[in-house]
Each structure stands twice: as C-alpha cells, then as structure tokens.
Amino acid sequence: MEDKKKILYSGMQATGNLTLGNYLGALRNWKTLNEEYDCFFGVMDLHSLTVRQNPAEFRQRARNLFALYVAAGLDPEKNCIYFQSHVSTHAELSWILNCYTYIGELNRMTQFKDKASRHSDNINAGLYTYPVLMAADILLYQADVVPVGKDQLQHLEITRDIAQRFNGIYGDVFTIPEPYTGKIGAGVKSLQNPEKKMSKSDENPNASIYLMDDADTIRRKFRRAVTDSDTQVRYDVTEKPGISNLMDIYSAVTGKDMKEIEAEFSGVGYGDFKSAVGEAVAGLLSPMQERFEEIKNDKEYLDKVISANDEKAFYFSNKTLRKVKKKVGLTDRIR
Ligand code: TRP
Numbered sequence: 001m002e003d004k005k006k007i008l009y010s011g012m013q014a015t016g017n018l019t020l021g022n023y024l025g026a027l028r029n030w031k032t033l034n035e036e037y038d039c040f041f042g043v044m045d046l047h048s049l050t051v052r053q054n055p056a057e058f059r060q061r062a063r064n065l066f067a068l069y070v071a072a073g074l075d076p077e078k079n080c081i082y083f084q085s086h087v088s089t090h091a092e093l094s095w096i097l098n099c100y101t102y103i104g105e106l107n108r109m110t111q112f113k114d115k116a117s118r119h120s121d122n123i124n125a126g127l128y129t130y131p132v133l134m135a136a137d138i139l140l141y142q143a144d145v146v147p148v149g150k151d152q153l154q155h156l157e158i159t160r161d162i163a164q165r166f167n168g169i170y171g172d173v174f175t176i177p178e179p180y181t182g183k184i185g186a187g188v189k190s191l192q193n194p195e196k197k198m199s200k201s202d203e204n205p206n207a208s209i210y211l212m213d214d215a216d217t218i219r220r221k222f223r224r225a226v227t228d229s230d231t232q233v234r235y236d237v238t239e240k241p242g243i244s245n246l247m248d249i250y251s252a253v254t255g256k257d258m259k260e261i262e263a264e265f266s267g268v269g270y271g272d273f274k275s276a277v278g279e280a281v282a283g284l285l286s287p288m289q290e291r292f293e294e295i296k297n298d299k300e301y302l303d304k305v306i307s308a309n310d311e312k313a314f315y316f317s318n319k320t321l322r323k324v325k326k327k328v329g330l331t332d333r334i335r
Contacts, residue, residue, distance in 0.1 A: 008033055008180065009143035011042030011084070014062035015051065016200035020209035020281065021188035023072070024252045025149065029185045031073035033147075039079040040141050040313065041069060046084045046091065046133060050126040051119060064292075067302060068211065071292035076305045082313040083306070084137065089317040093136035094129070096324060100166050101132050105158055111151060135159035139174045140317035147180035170327040173320070186252040191225040194241035212289060215282035222246070222278035223271075233265035233273050243270070246277050253280045 010030065012022065033039050045062045062083065069081050084090050106112065106128055116123045126133075134155050138146055139162075146156055156179055163174040188198045192207040202208050206221050213221070227242040235258040237244045247261050256264070265273045295302065326332075 005036065005038045006144040007040070007142055007175070008037035008145050008147070009040045009042075009138050009141050009177070010147050010180075011044045011137065012065065013044045013048050014058065014065045015048045015053075017210040017212065018065070018068065019188070019198050019200050019211065020249070020285075021198035022200065023211055023285075024186045024188055024249070026147065026185065027069070027072045029183065030069075030079075030147075031075070033182075034075070034078045037145065040143070040316075041074060041079055041081045042084045042137060042313075043069070043082070044084050044137070047130060050115075050124065050130055052122060063302070064296060066306065067296040068288075068292055070295050070302075070305070071288050073288075076309055080309050080312045080316070081305075082309040086306075086310040087313045087317060089140055089314065089321045090133065090136050093140055093317075093321055093324060094133040096328060097132050097136055097139075097162055097166070098129055101129075101135075101158070101162055105161065106131065109154060109158070111154070131155045131158050132162070135162045138177050139163055140320045142175040142320060143177045144175055145180040146177050147182075153179060166324075173323055173327055186248050188249060188252075189241070189245040191221055191245075194226065194245045209281060211285060212292075213285070215286065218282045218285070219275065219278035222274045222281070225274060227270055227274075231269055233268070233270070234262055243273075246274065250277045250280055253277075253284050 010026070012018070012026070018027070030039070030041060043062055043065050045058075048058065048062075066081065066083065070076055074081055109131055112128060112130065115127055119127070131154075134152075135158065138156075138159050146159075148156055156177065160176055163176050167173055167176075190196045190198050190202060190207040191209070192202075192204050196202075196207075198208050200208065200210075206224055209218055209221055225242060225246060227246070228240050230240065230243075233243060233247070234240060235244050235247050247258060250261055251257060265276070
C-alpha cells in the first residue's frame with residue numbers, strides 16, 4: 001500500500017512587518033515539514049480585512065508575504081502556497097460553518113475580546129467570526145496537523161469543535177486537526193520588554209527585529225536591547241529574561257546550546273555578547289533578504305507560481321466543499 005503523507009496546514013496574515021519571531025518561530029521551520037507532510041501555506045489576506053487596511057499598501061504587503069515564503073525556502077513546487085482570497089472555497093465554507101457555530105462559543109474567544117478592546121471604533125462582524133474562517137481554512141484541506149503559536153490554540157480548539165459537531169450530524173466529512181507538536185522553533189521575546197513576545201504590531205520599533213531590517217539596524221537594535229544590571233551571560237529566564245532571550249536567539253541561529261554560549265561569553269561584557277548576537281542575526285537574514293529582492297522583482301516567475309498554486313489549492317479544497325454542500329442539502333449546479 002502506498003504510504004500517504006499526512007496533511008499540514010498553516011498560514012500567516014498579511015498584516016504588519018514580519019519579525020525575527022515569526023521567522024524563528026514559524027517560517028524557518030516550515031520548509032523542512034514537507035519531507036513528512038503534504039503542506040499547505042496560505043497568505044491569509046481575508047483575515048487581514050478584519051482590521052482596516054490601506055488598499056495599495058495591503059496589496060503590496062500580501063504579495064511581499066508570498067515572495068517571502070519563497071525566499072525563506074518554501075519550494076512552491078513541493079508546497080502549496082497561495083492567497084486565501086484567490087480561492088473562493090474559503091469564503092463559501094466559512095459561511096456554511098457560521099451556521100454551525102454558536103455565538104456562545106465565539107464570545108469566549110480571548111483574541112476577539114482583546115482585539116475588540118484595541119479597535120473599539122471598528123468591532124465588525126468579521127472580527128467576531130474570524131475563527132470560523134480559520135476553521136474553514138483548515139478543514140477544507142482535511143488537515144491532520146496545524147502548527148500554530150499559543151495565541152492561536154483556542155482557534156484550533158473551536159475548529160475541532162465545529163468539525164466534530166458537523167461530523168456528528170452528517171458523518172465523517174472533516175478530518176479533526178491536531179496542533180503540531182514537533183519542534184516548533186524559538187519563542188522570541190521583545191528586545192525592549194522581554195516579558196512580552198516579539199510582535200509585528202509593537203509600537204516601539206526597537207522592540208522587534210523586522211525581517212527586512214538592514215545589518216546596521218539589526219546591530220543597533222541588539223545593542224539597545226534591554227538586559228539587567230548584572231554582567232554575566234547566564235541563562236535564567238526569571239532572573240535574567242533579557243539576556244536569556246538573547247541567548248535563545250543566538251542559540252536558534254547558531255545551533256549552540258546554553259552551556260556552550262555561557263562558556264563562549266564567560267568573562268566578557270554584555271556589549272560583546274550583544275554584538276555577537278547582532279552579527280549572527282544579520283548573517284542569517286541577509287541571504288534571505290537578497291533572495292526576497294530577486295523574487296519580488298521577477299514578476300513573471302511570481303505570477304506563474306501564484307497561478308499554479310492557487311489552482312492546486314482550489315482543486316483540493318473544492319473536493320471538500322462539494323461534499324459539504326451535498327451533505328447539508330444544497331442543490332447541485334446545473335452545467
Ligand atoms: N489566525 C492566524 C494568525 O493570525 C493566521 C491563520 C489564518 C491561520 N488561518 C489559519 C493559521 C489557518 C493556521 C491555520 O496567526
């Protein structure tokens with residue numbers, strides 16, 4: 001019997017500038033997953049509409065995110081990488097699943113409560129039903145596993161609940177997805193407040209390393225990173241969260257463990273350590289930045305890859321959508 005690979009689904013929103021946290025925590029690891037899984041990665045541009053966007057900037061950013069996926073090493077022949085908004089099945093299944101989701105469930109979503117308080121001038125229905133669209137993304141591809149950060153686990157949980165409810169009524173339509181538990185990469189913290197995660201929406205630009213920061217900017221941000229008044233490079237997340245965050249980053253980039261790093265910088269001040277981290281990160285990002293510039297400017301190549309992958313995504317997802325429509329009793333289109 002042929003060994004069929006399991007299916008993995010993930011994606012990022014095309015909002016804000018991606019950070020080193022997005023890269024070390026997700027993107028960098030995605031490219032190795034296709035050895036074990038059939039992978040789908042979306043540019044989640046429909047989700048981004050839940051917050052008001054400047055149309056011209058948004059369009060550019062979504063396309064840049066796609067180019068960045070490729071620059072980060074996701075092979076568009078081996079992975080299906082595509083724009084959520086180009087594949088109409090997402091919006092369609094999302095509507096249907098809305099009718100199988102309870103208001104009480106959505107009311108419990110902590111990210112909704114948080115975003116509603118931060119965007120109190122625009123608490124739109126899309127923000128509220130955001131998790132249902134995410135459920136549609138995942139369920140359309142019959143995904144077995146979904147790598148997501150902690151902040152998205154609740155959305156994965158509601159996806160499972162919706163799928164189980166639907167299957168309970170109509171039989172086995174959806175695969176019930178599990179969170180991906182493999183190696184997921186470093187949890188990078190803010191350089192200015194190491195208690196918080198490094199975020200693309202942080203107001204302080206010195207708190208985050210953006211993937212497009214040039215080497216000088218990267219060095220400068222690491223030099224300014226908040227540490228403690230001690231002088232020892234020692235891993236201790238509670239007592240020395242700033243230094244420990246820098247050590248996590250350095251370890252993720254160089255592959256060295258904490259003992260090795262402590263030895264390497266024993267008796268050396270924080271300044272030298274910070275410079276080394278800055279150099280390492282600049283060295284990690286610069287090849288990807290160069291590839292990104294090349295890919296971004298190769299319109300013909302990008303267009304070709306985008307259109308081929310959009311089609312693949314539609315083909316797979318439409319199989320599920322057709323089944324769903326039939327199960328719930330929608331009439332067939334006449335061709
Ligand atoms: N909501 C996710 C985030 O902001 C992005 C996302 C949308 C996603 N649909 C998804 C992630 C499906 C995984 C699977 O991070």
